[in-house]
Amino acid sequence: MSATVSVKDVAAAAGVSVGTVSNVLNRPDRVGAATRSRVEAAIEQLGFVRNESARHLRAGASRTIGYLVLDAANPFFTDVAKGVEEAARDAGLAVFLCNSDNSRQRERDYLELLFEQRVRGVLVTPVDPAGVEASLPPGVGVPVVLVDRTGGEKYCSVSVDDVYGGRLAGQYLAESGHERIAFVGGPESVGQVQDRLAGFREAVEGVGAPIVLPTAALTVAEGRAAGQRLAGMPASRRPTAAFCANDLLALGLLQEMTRLRIRVPEDLAIIGYDDIEFAAAAAVPLTSVRQPRHQIGRTAAELLTEETEAADGRAHRHRQVVYLPELIVRESTITA
Amino acid sequence: MSATVSVKDVAAAAGVSVGTVSNVLNRPDRVGAATRSRVEAAIEQLGFVRNESARHLRAGASRTIGYLVLDAANPFFTDVAKGVEEAARDAGLAVFLCNSDNSRQRERDYLELLFEQRVRGVLVTPVDPAGVEASLPPGVGVPVVLVDRTGGEKYCSVSVDDVYGGRLAGQYLAESGHERIAFVGGPESVGQVQDRLAGFREAVEGVGAPIVLPTAALTVAEGRAAGQRLAGMPASRRPTAAFCANDLLALGLLQEMTRLRIRVPEDLAIIGYDDIEFAAAAAVPLTSVRQPRHQIGRTAAELLTEETEAADGRAHRHRQVVYLPELIVRESTITA
DNA sequence: CATACCGTCTGAATCGTTTCACCATCGACG
DNA sequence: CGTCGATGGTGAAACGATTCAGACGGTATG
Numbered sequence: 001m002s003a004t005v006s007v008k009d010v011a012a013a014a015g016v017s018v019g020t021v022s023n024v025l026n027r028p029d030r031v032g033a034a035t036r037s038r039v040e041a042a043i044e045q046l047g048f049v050r051n052e053s054a055r056h057l058r059a060g061a062s063r064t065i066g067y068l069v070l071d072a073a074n075p076f077f078t079d080v081a082k083g084v085e086e087a088a089r090d091a092g093l094a095v096f097l098c099n100s101d102n103s104r105q106r107e108r109d110y111l112e113l114l115f116e117q118r119v120r121g122v123l124v125t126p127v128d129p130a131g132v133e134a135s136l137p138p139g140v141g142v143p144v145v146l147v148d149r150t151g152g153e154k155y156c157s158v159s160v161d162d163v164y165g166g167r168l169a170g171q172y173l174a175e176s177g178h179e180r181i182a183f184v185g186g187p188e189s190v191g192q193v194q195d196r197l198a199g200f201r202e203a204v205e206g207v208g209a210p211i212v213l214p215t216a217a218l219t220v221a222e223g224r225a226a227g228q229r230l231a232g233m234p235a236s237r238r239p240t241a242a243f244c245a246n247d248l249l250a251l252g253l254l255q256e257m258t259r260l261r262i263r264v265p266e267d268l269a270i271i272g273y274d275d276i277e278f279a280a281a282a283a284v285p286l287t288s289v290r291q292p293r294h295q296i297g298r299t300a301a302e303l304l305t306e307e308t309e310a311a312d313g314r315a316h317r318h319r320q321v322v323y324l325p326e327l328i329v330r331e332s333t334i335t336a
Numbered sequence: 337m338s339a340t341v342s343v344k345d346v347a348a349a350a351g352v353s354v355g356t357v358s359n360v361l362n363r364p365d366r367v368g369a370a371t372r373s374r375v376e377a378a379i380e381q382l383g384f385v386r387n388e389s390a391r392h393l394r395a396g397a398s399r400t401i402g403y404l405v406l407d408a409a410n411p412f413f414t415d416v417a418k419g420v421e422e423a424a425r426d427a428g429l430a431v432f433l434c435n436s437d438n439s440r441q442r443e444r445d446y447l448e449l450l451f452e453q454r455v456r457g458v459l460v461t462p463v464d465p466a467g468v469e470a471s472l473p474p475g476v477g478v479p480v481v482l483v484d485r486t487g488g489e490k491y492c493s494v495s496v497d498d499v500y501g502g503r504l505a506g507q508y509l510a511e512s513g514h515e516r517i518a519f520v521g522g523p524e525s526v527g528q529v530q531d532r533l534a535g536f537r538e539a540v541e542g543v544g545a546p547i548v549l550p551t552a553a554l555t556v557a558e559g560r561a562a563g564q565r566l567a568g569m570p571a572s573r574r575p576t577a578a579f580c581a582n583d584l585l586a587l588g589l590l591q592e593m594t595r596l597r598i599r600v601p602e603d604l605a606i607i608g609y610d611d612i613e614f615a616a617a618a619a620v621p622l623t624s625v626r627q628p629r630h631q632i633g634r635t636a637a638e639l640l641t642e643e644t645e646a647a648d649g650r651a652h653r654h655r656q657v658v659y660l661p662e663l664i665v666r667e668s669t670i671t672a
Numbered sequence: 673c674a675t676a677c678c679g680t681c682t683g684a685a686t687c688g689t690t691t692c693a694c695c696a697t698c699g700a701c702g
Numbered sequence: 703c704g705t706c707g708a709t710g711g712t713g714a715a716a717c718g719a720t721t722c723a724g725a726c727g728g729t730a731t732g
Contacts, residue, residue, distance in 0.1 A: 004477050006688055017712050022690055032710055052452035053389040053398075054688035057717050064449070072417060072433070078409045085435065094449050097408070097433035099421065113400070113430050116388035141340050220617045255617045281556045281591045283619025342718055353682045358720055368680060390718035393687050 005048045014042040025050065056118065064094050065304060066114040067147075068107065068124040072099040074218070074248060075276040076293060077125070080147065083297020084123060091305045093120060102127055102217070115142055121304040123147050129191030143307040147300045149191060150320055156307055158300040158321045162195030165289040165325040169196075169243045169271045170203025170210075172287075172327055176335075178241040178269065179207050184226045184253060185245025186214040193218075193245045196273060200243055211239055218245060223252020230268075231260045240268060241333070247272035247279045250286055254332065258283070269333040285330035292323050341382045350378040361386065392454065400430050401640060402450040403483075404443065404460040408435040410554070410584065411612040412629060413461070416483065419633020420459060427641045429456060438463055438553070451478055457640040459483050465527030479643040483636045485527060486656055492639040494632050494657045498531035501625040501661040505532075505579045505607045506539025506546075508623075508663055512671075514577040514605065515543050520562045520589060521581025522550040529554075529581045532609060536579055547575055554581060559588020566604075567596045576604060577669070583608035583615045586622055590668065594619070605669040621666035628659050 011018045016035060023030050024039040031039075042048075056062050067084050069077045081097060088095045098114070100107035104127050114122050121143040129149055146157035173181055181204050185193045197212070204210055213229055215222040223244065230238065230253070244250035250272030257264050264270055264284045272279055275290035299321055310316035347354045352371060359366050360375040367375075378384075392398050403420050405413045417433060424431045434450070436443035440463050450458050457479040465485055482493035509517055517540050521529045533548070540546055549565055551558040559580065566574065566589070580586035586608030593600050600606055600620045608615055611626035635657055646652035 004688095007690095008688075018689080019691080019712060019714095020710085023711085026690075030710075035710075049448075049451050051393070051454060051688055052449075053393045053454060054717090055690070057387070057389040057393055057688080057719090058690045060717080072408075073411060073414045075409060075411070078414070081408060081435070082437075085437075094446065095434075097435065098431075099417070099433070101418075101421075110430065112385075113388075115385050118387060118389060220613055224617075251614070251617050255619065255621070258619045277556055278587070278614055281560075281587050283590065283594045285591070340718095343720095344718075354719080355683070355721080356681060359681085362720075366680075371680080387718055390687090391720070393689090393718080394720045396687075 004051075005046045006051070007048075009046060010039065010042045010048050013046060014039045060118075062118055062120055063092065064096060064117070064119050065121045065123065065301070066096045066098055066110075066117075066119050068098045068100055068110050068114070068122065070100060070102060070125045070127065070148075071218075072097065072101070074246075075278060076246070076274040076291070079276070079293035080297040080300075083294040083299075084301045085297075086294075087298040087301035087305075091301070093301075093305070100127055104128060118142070121145065121308050123300050123304060125149060128189065129194075143304055145300050145304045145307070147296065150322070153318060156303040156318045156320070158296050158303065158323075160291045160296065160323045160325050162192050162325075163199035163202075165273065165291075166196035166199025166201075166243070167203040168199075168325065168327045169273070169289055170200040172329070172333070173241045173243065173269065173271065174204050174207050176241070176269070176333065178239075180211070180237070180239040180241075181207065182211045182213055182230065182239035182242040183245075184213045184215060184223070184230075184242055184249050185218070186222075187216060188214070190218070196243075196245055210243075213242075215245075215249060218248055220248045220252040220255075223249035223254075224256045225252075227253045227256025227260070231256065231262060238268075241271070242268060243271045243273075245273055247274045247276045247286065247288055250288070250332075251278060251282060254282060254284060254286065265331065265333050265335050269335070271333060275328050280330065282332075284332050287330045287333040288328050289325045290328045291325050296323065340387075341384045342387070343384075345382060346375065346378045346384050349382060350375045396454075398454055398456055399428065400432060400453070400455050401637070402432045402434055402446075402453075402455050402458045404434045404436055404446050404450070404458065406436060406438060406461045406463065406484075407554075408433065408437070410582075411614060412582070412610040412627070415612070415629035416633040416636075419630040419635075420637045421633075422630075423634040423637035423641075427637070429637075429641070436463055440464060454478070457481065457644050459636050459640060461485060464525065465530075479640060481636050481640045481643070483632065486658070489654060492643055492654045492656070494636040494639065494659075496627045496632065496659045496661050498528050498661075499535035499538075501609065501627075502532035502535025502537075502579070503539040504535075504661065504663045505609070505625055506536040508665070508669070509577045509579065509605065509607065510540050510543050512577070512605070512669065514575075516547070516573070516575040516577075517543065518547045518549055518566065518575035518578040519581075520549045520551060520559065520566075520578055520585050521554070522558075523552060524550070526554070532579075532581055546579075549578075551581075551585060554584055556584045556588040556591075559585035559590075560592045561588075563589045563592025563596070567592065567598060574604075577607070578604060579607045579609075581609055583610045583612045583622065583624055586624070586668075587614060587618060590618060590620060590622065601667065601669050601671050605671070607669060611664050616666065618668070620668045623666045623669040624664050625661045626664045627661050632659065 007021045098110040125147045150157045213226045272286045272288040275288040279286040279288045343354045343357045434446040461483045486493045549562045608622045608624040611624040615622040615624045
């Protein structure tokens with residue numbers, strides 16, 4: 001039981017050579033029917049499970065890719081992951097999910113682990129927009145595709161134009177007549193936050209600079225905290241609209257407003273970002289900037305397989321796919 | 337670049353034998369300082385990355401575990417996963433997350449993959465409570481721990497007493513004076529659903545049998561659908577309280593009630609299950625049966641490492657850890 | 673001076689699978 | 703009857719890292 005069964009054991013039990021066992025496993029048609037069933041019986045009976053490490057050591061290529069995600073608890077990423085898995089499955093690959101949880105250290109550790117495993121390729125949403133390359137030992141021969149970030153010319157990437165998304169939100173609020181407008185989000189080190197704020201700033205310029213409420217993370221709890229700060233402002237100077245860097249923040253903010261009896265959208269209009277499922281499911285359904293989450297995942301996985309296959313032939317040109325987000329208007333911003 | 341570098345290349349570059357390179361990697365103290373730095377320079381310069389497959393083939397043990405999850409989009413599981421990762425990290429292990437997405441087929445595929453990789457151990461929340469063993473090729477020597485399910489005597493497991501949880505919800509509603517009570521959940525094949533309903537049934541027996549609204553899945557969308565069915569009932573016969581098999585359903589139900597202007601909790605009290613973060617963040621904060629999500633994950637990972645280590649020594653006795661859930665009362669059931 | 677011993681390094685064997693050149697058997701064909 | 707082709711099977715080499723018995727100087731010990 002405890003001793004693991006190898007092809008050798010199977011071969012002995014079936015009275016054939018190891019080569020034949022391997023053939024049964026990989027090209028059954030090359031083997032006579034009688035022998036084949038004898039080998040198959042032995043496999044079944046001994047409970048043989050092929051050792052990937054050995055197979056892989058010989059073959060050089062694995063059938064697995066890794067997706068290193070920034071925050072597994074954020075529904076945005078799990079939706080992207082679903083797209084990834086779908087496309088990977090179509091290509092006959094399996095996906096290992098890893099969670100860097102916003103930690104540069106864990107990101108590095110997991111990348112190293114994935115490279116050591118010689119996975120077919122790696123998808124990664126990097127913690128630090130700039131420092132991707134620092135964490136990526138170059139030239140291991142493992143293709144890397146950036147997800148939800150661009151990576152210059154050095155990598156394939158799939159991203160969404162966050163500046164444009166911020167602009168969408170800003171324009172909409174400005175056109176709705178709001179004059180005191182807040183931006184809730186942080187930390188600034190996150191590229192997505194920077195870009196969304198930049199686009200937003202630009203769009204609301206006409207009505208004045210936005211009040212920035214920085215947060216320590218993109219979580220529901222931080223959204224609630226920002227809500228308290230916002231509620232603490234005198235009503236005459238309090239913003240009438242808030243754009244949150246993601247939906248988790250927006251949901252937290254919304255909850256806190258409800259608790260403090262500040263009406264949404266009458267007293268405060270709220271826009272989120274990502275359009276996760278919980279955004280529509282909130283009691284005051286959330287206006288949000290939608291990203292094609294599923295599509296992002298699919299495309300990323302497709303770029304990866306493309307790069308993998310190109311490696312065999314001639315050189316591969318890195319591509320940067322950029323999607324445009326879309327504003328989904330719901331009750332949280334509609335004033336009658 | 338494309339050709340991968342092996343210890344042999346490093347050895348050649350540093351002018352030493354492969355054995356020495358290996359020693360630098362694994363027991364640096366056995367190697368002279370001068371030689372060591374020469375080897376390290378070569379490693380750095382060639383961009384050498386150790387091939388896990390080879391190392392592992394020789395060593396027989398990997399430093400990775402797998403966690404095969406039922407639904408990566410359900411925050412409950414991502415929270416459990418966080419606990420798993422934490423404990424695994426303490427034990428020096430890395431975690432690969434896999435998502436069976438409620439599909440028996442994918443569950444089998446991923447288990448096979450993990451076994452083939454000879455991971456140190458596997459945590460799994462099985463799709464089918466009964467058919468775990470069917471999917472688990474026995475005796476591969478890879479320890480398996482069941483999460484959120486019990487597995488008889490054959491596996492270690494960490495679970496929560498779902499019957500008790502259902503009873504908690506039922507008792508609370510019955511004591512609150514509700515007489516027409518609904519249960520929202522499904523499919524019945526899911527063990528968790530069965531148990532929660534059983535406990536619930538038992539507890540509300542005194543006030544009459546619950547009205548069961550079956551759902552096809554444990555998702556927000558299905559919760560909304562159930563809400564429509566519920567709203568379609570004549571007000572005189574409509575339940576005054578609903579217990580949902582998980583929080584996603586409850587959130588969907590809540591949203592639909594709000595949309596249809598059925599007041600929560602005045603017209604309909606709602607109890608969810610899991611107490612995910614979004615439950616507290618809902619605009620009508622949700623009463624919910626809380627499971628120690630994080631603790632479940634930690635304990636599961638600890639049982640796994642325990643079993644792994646015991647394998648070396650004498651026989652291992654499987655343990656079943658069962659936690660008790662706790663009712664968290666919030667506004668969604670409080671009638672003034 | 674011979675011996676023992678230490679620190680350092682080498683080289684070959686090993687893990688389990690795949691692959692490939694090669695062998696045996698047999699029927700068909702000229 | 704010899705030859706040719708299939709067809710089905712064999713066995714050893716190879717993948718890359720680890721490990722272990724031993725080689726080689728050099729120093730301390732008796």
